[in-house]
Amino acid sequence: MKAGPGDEAGLFAALVESAELLRLDRRELGPLACRNIAVLGPGDEGRARQLMQWPAWLARNLYAPVQLMVGRFWTGVRLTDSKGEAMMPPPVSFFSLRNAIPSKEGTFLAAKVPEILDVLAAGPGDDGRNVFTEPLGRAVATTDAASVYADLVRCFPVTGSGSGGRAAGDGKDTNKHGAEPVPPQSGDGKDPKR
Numbered sequence: 001m002k003a004g005p006g007d008e009a010g011l012f013a014a015l016v017e018s019a020e021l022l023r024l025d026r027r028e029l030g031p032l033a034c035r036n037i038a039v040l041g042p043g044d045e046g047r048a049r050q051l052m053q054w055p056a057w058l059a060r061n062l063y064a065p066v067q068l069m070v071g072r073f074w075t076g077v078r079l080t081d082s083k084g085e086a087m088m089p090p091p092v093s094f095f096s097l098r099n100a101i102p103s104k105e106g107t108f109l110a111a112k113v114p115e116i117l118d119v120l121a122a123g124p125g126d127d128g129r130n131v132f133t134e135p136l137g138r139a140v141a142t143t144d145a146a147s148v149y150a151d152l153v154r155c156f157p158v159t160g161s162g163s164g165g166r167a168a169g170d171g172k173d174t175n176k177h178g179a180e181p182v183p184p185q186s187g188d189g190k191d192p193k194r
Helices: 009-029 045-066 103-112 116-124 142-155
Strands: 034-039 068-073 093-099
Touching: 009 034, 009 045, 009 068, 009 093, 034 045, 034 103, 045 068, 045 103, 103 116
Parallel strands: none
Antiparallel strands: 034 093, 068 093
16 A cells, blocks of 8 residues: 555554454464555655554554554565574565464563563453454444544553654644653564564
């Protein structure tokens, strides 16, 4: 999908749509089902990363309780594999959604986003719930996800593990201290570690 600064709510809506389709796929096809969303947008690493930050952070918070992982990989990021070998940078930014495996996610999440590890570990698995009900107090249709984006930014403040840069938002979202919250950044371009 094409996206640029100001399109974060639309990216979030695309993540929700893909996550809900993946939840259906997991029931029918099993835990190896996955989905990816190519993001055709900013060509430089910093702006691509920034564009994807908030949509990924919100989706992680919503879907960790139903054991679904949301990764983000942005244009130009330099990665190494599990053997320490350099990998080719992705030619386009993309989100990757897959089934979470709590016993395998611990090392990465504990170091990078412990808030998500806690939710993932406590989650009962996918019980079919509407993921918006708990944070918003009401169910939200998948087709209405973009309309609750700003509400969710306020529901999932960052408690200090984030760093640097302006988060993807409309510039009007602030935390209780008057500053715009910034979601955690993995620093390595990959969320989750495989």
